[in-house]
Amino acid sequence: MNERLKVMHVITGLNLGGAETWLLRLLSRLPAERFDSHVVSLLDGGELSGAIRSLGVPVTSLGMGRGVPDPRGLVRLARLMRAQRPQVVQTWLYHADLLGLLAARWSGCGAAVSWGLRCAYMDLARYGLGTRMTLSACVALSGWPEAVTANSQAGADHHLALGYRPRRLVVLENGVDGGRFRPDVEARARLRREWGLSQSTPLIGLVARVDPMKGHAVFCRAAAELSRTRPDARFLFCGEGTEPGAAELDALIAQHGLAGSAVRLGRREDMAQVYAALDVLALPSLGEGFPNAVLEALSCAVPCACLDAGDARAMCGPGGLVAPPALSGPEATEADRAGYLSQALRELLRLSPAARAEMGRQGREHVLARYGLEQAVERWAAHFESLAGGQKTLAGIGTID
Numbered sequence: 001m002n003e004r005l006k007v008m009h010v011i012t013g014l015n016l017g018g019a020e021t022w023l024l025r026l027l028s029r030l031p032a033e034r035f036d037s038h039v040v041s042l043l044d045g046g047e048l049s050g051a052i053r054s055l056g057v058p059v060t061s062l063g064m065g066r067g068v069p070d071p072r073g074l075v076r077l078a079r080l081m082r083a084q085r086p087q088v089v090q091t092w093l094y095h096a097d098l099l100g101l102l103a104a105r106w107s108g109c110g111a112a113v114s115w116g117l118r119c120a121y122m123d124l125a126r127y128g129l130g131t132r133m134t135l136s137a138c139v140a141l142s143g144w145p146e147a148v149t150a151n152s153q154a155g156a157d158h159h160l161a162l163g164y165r166p167r168r169l170v171v172l173e174n175g176v177d178g179g180r181f182r183p184d185v186e187a188r189a190r191l192r193r194e195w196g197l198s199q200s201t202p203l204i205g206l207v208a209r210v211d212p213m214k215g216h217a218v219f220c221r222a223a224a225e226l227s228r229t230r231p232d233a234r235f236l237f238c239g240e241g242t243e244p245g246a247a248e249l250d251a252l253i254a255q256h257g258l259a260g261s262a263v264r265l266g267r268r269e270d271m272a273q274v275y276a277a278l279d280v281l282a283l284p285s286l287g288e289g290f291p292n293a294v295l296e297a298l299s300c301a302v303p304c305a306c307l308d309a310g311d312a313r314a315m316c317g318p319g320g321l322v323a324p325p326a327l328s329g330p331e332a333t334e335a336d337r338a339g340y341l342s343q344a345l346r347e348l349l350r351l352s353p354a355a356r357a358e359m360g361r362q363g364r365e366h367v368l369a370r371y372g373l374e375q376a377v378e379r380w381a382a383h384f385e386s387l388a389g390g391q392k393t394l395a396g397i398g399t400i401d
Helices: 018-029 049-054 071-084 094-107 129-141 153-162 185-194 216-229 247-255 271-276 292-299 312-319 334-350 353-371 373-389
Strands: 005-011 035-043 059-064 088-092 112-117 147-150 169-171 203-207 234-238 262-266 280-283 304-306 320-322
Touching: 005 018, 005 071, 005 094, 005 373, 018 035, 018 049, 018 088, 018 292, 018 373, 035 071, 035 094, 049 059, 059 071, 071 094, 088 094, 088 373, 094 112, 094 129, 112 153, 112 373, 147 153, 147 373, 153 169, 185 271, 203 216, 203 271, 203 292, 216 234, 216 247, 216 334, 234 271, 271 292, 280 292, 280 334, 292 304, 292 312, 292 353, 304 312, 304 334, 312 320, 312 353, 320 334
Parallel strands: 005 035, 005 088, 035 059, 088 112, 112 147, 147 169, 203 234, 203 280, 234 262, 280 304, 304 320
Antiparallel strands: none
């Protein structure tokens, strides 16, 4: 029997997020007879650490502090790599990319290193100095890893424009489990009763943590515009920072007069059911790589109204409306982005329920054909095996005792 391929996944943290959730799904489907996986989190804890351990995958936390450079974390990671001797080190997000690469080279473990890019455009002025410095270092060192992966073509193109010069650049999109994310009439009825909504109330959702890039201000502005002609519409907010009492969203909702029409959920574990209760999903993001919410909503046959962020256009296909590039991204004003989004939402709500359901059906068919979970996992498995087949080490950086 062939030995299993040892893959160490190094990730910044294991709280709920796009990269973290995709890592969990990937690990749940990678064939155990082919892969021996180990996850290392730079930060302590995280909601997903228990779920990963339940798969039989070890999780090690380095105990580093967020925003606090700590060379001891690099030393601990290098020692762990030297002890574990992984054949492949797959890193996820900028800070893990940088530390994972340096630790792998310093440890002398001989692993092939593959970085994981999970975003496209980011307005770096909205983030801290540490993130900007880490990204600058990644640009400078981008030729060192054996491969760089991106979860979207938009992300790959954006990082090349930033100055990344990888030896090998691979686009590996996420996948969706169509058996889990599916239309669910019973869940729709149950959750709408729970939220005090009728089955015919137009319900538009924004599924995203409150973050500078996710476009909550644009969505609230578009919702206020739409409410002038569709006062019956309701607007659902789901994700970290959307719970009642969250100050940033409180202010936006008050500013736009949405207190009587907002449904605020915070984090949820039952996302497949939440999507199924929507009539339309909105994507108001300033920048994205591979917007998972669009993929999951379409898999639930929910049409989408999107700004042209990341790979949203390719993902949406026949399942919704996508803004022109001129009305999306940093070049467009907030008023332009909100204006398009309110118009697109109005158009989707004008459709008959049967026409909207048909659009959702076509969207589901499109994403399952192009972004099915099993196909995505097999592409990742082939990537790991190709790296292990051509392992190289970078000399001249020294090893750790």
